[in-house]
Amino acid sequence: MPSTKRIERTAEPTVTCCASVTADALDEAEATELAALLKVLADPARLRLLSLISTAPNGEACACDLGEVVGRSQPTISHHLAMLVEAGLVTREQRGRWAWYRPVPAQLAAVRDALAP
């Protein structure tokens, strides 16, 4: 196995996404792309995590604080946070022992715009 480093760098900020649903008829590729992003959002645990990160006092939230609030086990929280990072909705930064997460408002806005006329 190649050297899969433990500290992965976060996904690059590709924020351009997704044709509009109401502007013109989506083809299968456009629909699949937008559906993949919406599917990440379509989970209560991930919505709560994104909400907590987005409303965090200093614009960032520590994973250590998120677990106890959302009410899932630690592996589950880690799993959901990884999905949010991969979808470009949040970024992750490891500082010492703690992992800090920041929202990416532009990506959420991209989803919102895809649902606009």
Add this chain to the structure above:
Amino acid sequence: MPSTKRIERTAEPTVTCCASVTADALDEAEATELAALLKVLADPARLRLLSLISTAPNGEACACDLGEVVGRSQPTISHHLAMLVEAGLVTREQRGRWAWYRPVPAQLAAVRDALAP
């Protein structure tokens, strides 16, 4: 008071739904409600159907025209359309042999607003 009457055409009177993700931290109930709506949208076939209905020339689309475009079997199309209706994103009207579907822009806007600051 201005006389701007609210003319509701759909069966559901109030389309107000779902607290905002970025405004304040969502609790489990709010997150579950919003996630349920997003889950309906998070499928390529349903996104294409909603897109086709929303961009239909006369503001409505016949199910007979939708099937061949989306490329799924007739039962599958019927299944997805029923989910869109139940979610309040489109309305269904049977006229003779054909079923006609109309978009409910307010419901889509409600989802959009739930993703807004």
Add this chain to the structure above:
DNA sequence: ATGACACATCGACGGTCATCGATGGAACCC
């Protein structure tokens, strides 16, 4: 009445997903 058509429902199958316990690695403190 008979057939053709449009659509919904049913039942089943294969794939995906959310969740958890167990494990492992990294950083910090003594």
Add this chain to the structure above:
DNA sequence: GGGTTCCATCGATGACCGTCGATGTGTCAT
């Protein structure tokens, strides 16, 4: 070094979902 904390990864499991063929129901035309 030894112990502790934080977090990611792995493996398993139970539930859910998209899809299709078969079938049922209602409508229209002949």
